[in-house]
Amino acid sequence: MKIIVIGATGVIGGAVAKALSANGHEVIKASRKGDVEVTLDDPASLRAMFDKVGEIDAVVACAGNATFKPFADLTDADYELGFRSKLMGQVWVARYAMDRLRDGGSITLTTGILAQHPMVGSASISMVNAGLEGFVRAAALELPRGLRINAVSPPWVKETMVMYGMDPTPGLAAADVAKAYVAAVEGAHQGEIIDARSASRGAVA
């Protein structure tokens, strides 16, 4: 398959691109500084990316920002960032991909564990991730031509925890998180929120 991975220079996106390539797919790496340049919170940039790449079989988004900050300190600008980047950025990917995907193609987006299991500081991120999950469940009902849409929900990723100076023990390695994305692209899931921990244990195939 010909697959765009948005956010391919990130920890998760890099692992996803590698895993898809290892399975024989043609992977186009898109990111702010990738083979194909794209900025998730800029709809024109997303449209230009699809125009440049042409017809594809799948698009995977592993990008998007939102602010982690105590609830009392979150500003309107923080909420706007999460809305425009991680939430609408991925909604735009889904909307624009609809016209570029070949029949039976797939859209795989990224939510996160905080959608369902919040922690102190996650009010905006939990909102954005949960919103994306609601969107995916609903949009799946209306995709034409056998197109599929799903979201992968990664837990904390070991490599990211190391970067933040956290104990990585409870985390999942990016290579294991990537298995959920591969399952979403190669499988038959539709409108599902795929728990990356289950996928890494082979429970999602």
Add this chain to the structure above:
Amino acid sequence: MKIIVIGATGVIGGAVAKALSANGHEVIKASRKGDVEVTLDDPASLRAMFDKVGEIDAVVACAGNATFKPFADLTDADYELGFRSKLMGQVWVARYAMDRLRDGGSITLTTGILAQHPMVGSASISMVNAGLEGFVRAAALELPRGLRINAVSPPWVKETMVMYGMDPTPGLAAADVAKAYVAAVEGAHQGEIIDARSASRGAVA
């Protein structure tokens, strides 16, 4: 208790105001054309409402717009409306209420069945409602002074279905939906999404 009901001229809000009054509470009806005028998607208007009303024990929001439209037809403006009105409007209510509520007070917001059970045309509404649910679960972890926050999830309401020319048989009467809001205000729920159908059967107390 002294309670603001935002959206008190609506089908659900009217029933909630009536039920809370019947239980002996002092209810301040706020809406675009209510005793206290307020526009949910206008933060300045919300702050002015709280300034005018003074200290309160609870705030209930039964307002907020989002667009029901086929996925392929939803525009950026449609998504923006849902974000700014039903989602951020209620987030603003929660943020501003934090400083106005007496110790142990409560915030009760409104999500909806489409968050978890989408239908064709609900992509934006499902996104907004699910996002609100994620927000409520997370914000509940950080409220000071014993404050509580919850969201009621109404199913289709009989009175609304009649207005839309739908068969109201599967719906729940607004007076029954109101029981969930009363339970949220008078009970001890925290960070919960309260299914109005369960509450109307007495399963939520």
